Amino acid sequence: MKNNNKEIAISVNDLHVYYRDMNRFSLKKNGIKGKGSGKIFKAIKGVTFEIPKGQILGICGKNGSGKSTLLRAIAGIFSPDKGSINLHKNTISLLSIGVGFQKQLTGYENIYLSGMLLGYTKEEIDKKVDEIIEFSELGEFVYRPVRSYSSGMYSKLAFSITAILETDIMLIDEVLSVGDVHFKEKSYNKMKELINDSNRTVVIVSHSTKTIVELCDKVIWLHEGLIRDEGDPEKIMTKYEEFMRQEQ
Amino acid sequence: MKRFFKDLKKYKNYILYASKSELKTEIINSYLGWTWMILEPLAFMLIYMFIAGVIFKSKVEYFPIFVFIGLSVWNFFNKMVVASVKLISNNRDTVTKVYLPKFVLLFTKMGVNMFKMFVSFILVGVFMIFYKVPITWNILWFFPIMVTVILFTFGVSCLMMHVGVFVEDLTNLTNIALRMVFYLTGVFFDLSTRVHNVVYRTLLLDLNPLANFIYNLRNVLIYSSAPVGMWTLIWFFISILLCILGINTIYKYENTYVKVMR
Numbered sequence: 400m401k402n403n404n405k406e407i408a409i410s411v412n413d414l415h416v417y418y419r420d421m422n423r424f425s426l427k428k429n430g431i432k433g434k435g436s437g438k439i440f441k442a443i444k445g446v447t448f449e450i451p452k453g454q455i456l457g458i459c460g461k462n463g464s465g466k467s468t469l470l471r472a473i474a475g476i477f478s479p480d481k482g483s484i485n486l487h488k489n490t491i492s493l494l495s496i497g498v499g500f501q502k503q504l505t506g507y508e509n510i511y512l513s514g515m516l517l518g519y520t521k522e523e524i525d526k527k528v529d530e531i532i533e534f535s536e537l538g539e540f541v542y543r544p545v546r547s548y549s550s551g552m553y554s555k556l557a558f559s560i561t562a563i564l565e566t567d568i569m570l571i572d573e574v575l576s577v578g579d580v581h582f583k584e585k586s587y588n589k590m591k592e593l594i595n596d597s598n599r600t601v602v603i604v605s606h607s608t609k610t611i612v613e614l615c616d617k618v619i620w621l622h623e624g625l626i627r628d629e630g631d632p633e634k635i636m637t638k639y640e641e642f643m644r645q646e647q
Numbered sequence: 648m649k650r651f652f653k654d655l656k657k658y659k660n661y662i663l664y665a666s667k668s669e670l671k672t673e674i675i676n677s678y679l680g681w682t683w684m685i686l687e688p689l690a691f692m693l694i695y696m697f698i699a700g701v702i703f704k705s706k707v708e709y710f711p712i713f714v715f716i717g718l719s720v721w722n723f724f725n726k727m728v729v730a731s732v733k734l735i736s737n738n739r740d741t742v743t744k745v746y747l748p749k750f751v752l753l754f755t756k757m758g759v760n761m762f763k764m765f766v767s768f769i770l771v772g773v774f775m776i777f778y779k780v781p782i783t784w785n786i787l788w789f790f791p792i793m794v795t796v797i798l799f800t801f802g803v804s805c806l807m808m809h810v811g812v813f814v815e816d817l818t819n820l821t822n823i824a825l826r827m828v829f830y831l832t833g834v835f836f837d838l839s840t841r842v843h844n845v846v847y848r849t850l851l852l853d854l855n856p857l858a859n860f861i862y863n864l865r866n867v868l869i870y871s872s873a874p875v876g877m878w879t880l881i882w883f884f885i886s887i888l889l890c891i892l893g894i895n896t897i898y899k900y901e902n903t904y905v906k907v908m909r
Contacts (some may be wrong), residue, residue, distance in 0.1 A: 418906050430739055469741075471905075474745070474746060475902075476743065476744070476745070476746055476902070476905055477902055477905060477906060478740075478902030478903060493744060493745065497756075497887035499666070500740060500741075501665070501669075501740075501741070502740070503669075503672050503676070504669075504672055505667050508664075508668045511664055512664060512665055512668070513662065513745075515658075515660055515661040515664060516661060516741075516745045517745070518657075520660065521660055521664070544672070
C-alpha cells in the first residue's frame, strides 16, 4: 500500500472485549466480591488492524457484531480484556448520537464541559464557542438547561461541539443522520470537510453503503466480533449487502 | 499515584468548572436560591437545639455553635457518601461517551459540598463573634483537622463509589449505617460528658473518626483548648492510606464500570 511510509495513528492488536454477565447484583445472591461468576459474552474476539494517519476507515457489520464496542474501546471507555490499543498520543473524540451532557446544566456550560473533557483549555474554547453556537443553530436555547431540548437540538449541539473542537482522531457512530434535512446536509458537508483534512484520522461506523463508499478509504467488515473481510469500500460493501440479503 | 497527580492537573479546570456550574444550577433552580445554604443548617440546628435543650435538658456551653460545628462536618460527610454510591450511574451519559478518570466526578461533588461546608463554617464564625467566644491561638488547629476531615471523606467516598457500581442495595445499607453513625457521633449531644464508661468512651470518641473530628473541632474553636488525644493524628494517617487505596481501586477497575452498567 502507498500509505506504508506514513505514520500510524491507531494500532489495534489482537483486541478482545468481553462482557461478563456481572450485572449489578444484590447481596442476596453473592458476597461483596466485585466479580460475578456469570457467563461471558465475547463482543470482540481478536481484532487486529492499523490505521495510518489521515486514513478514513469505515466499519460495517450487522447489529451486535461489535462495531460500537470496538469504537468505545478505541475511545478508551472500555478496557480491553486482552490485546492492546495504541493511539500514539493522538487526541481522540467519540461522536455518537447524544454525547454525554449534564442535563441540568445549560447548553453553554455543556460546551465548556465537553470541550474540557476533550482536552481543550478554557481560553481555546472561548475562541470557538460562538462558532459552535452558530453552527448548532440553537440560538437562545443554548442558555437553557439541556433537559429542555428536543432530541434534534440535543444531537445538533453534540455534533457541533465535536465538529468544531477538532481532534486528531474522530470516531463517528452513525451520526450522519442528525436533525432535520437541512441540518443533515450541513453536517454531512462539515463532515466531509473535516475528513478531507489529511492530518485527521477518522473511523466511521455506519450501515449506510452510500456513506461508506463516498467517504471511506478502506472498510473493515465485522462479523460476530471478528474481521470477516477488509479492503476497498466498493468491493466489500457489495459483498456485505449480498450477505445481508441472504441472511433475511 | 503519579498518574493521579497528572490527571488531577489535566482535569483541574474541568473539576472547577463543573462544580461551579452545579452550584449555580442548584441555586437557580430553587426558589430561595443561595439562602438555602444557610437556612438548611440553621433549621436543623433549631430542631436539635429543641430536642437537646428542651427534652434532654442538656447544658452545654455555647450550645448553638456546638451543634452547628457538628452539623457542618456531618452534612459534608453524609452528602458525600450518599452521592458517591450512585455517582457513576447518575453520570452514565458522560461516562459512556468519553473517557474521564472517575475520581474527577468525585472531585466535582467534593467541590460542591466543600463550598457548602465553607459557608456553614462562616456561619460558625459569625456565631462565635455573636456569643463572644474567647478566641485563642488554638483556633489554628482548625485547618489541620479540616484537612483530615476532607481526606477521610474522600477516601471513604472513593471506596463507596467503587462498590456502589457493583452492589445494587448499597444505598439501603449506607442509609442504615449513616443513621447509626449519626447517633454515635454526638452531633447534638456531648459524647465526652454523656458517656461515663471508659471503654465505650474510647470506642465512640476515638475509634469513630467523625466523632473524633467533631469533638476536637469543638475543643479548638469554642473551648480554647488544643486537640485532645492522639487519635486525630492517627486518623490523619489512616485517611491518607484510605485515599491511596481508593484511588488505586478506582484506577484498576474504572474501565469495567461501563460494562456493568449496561
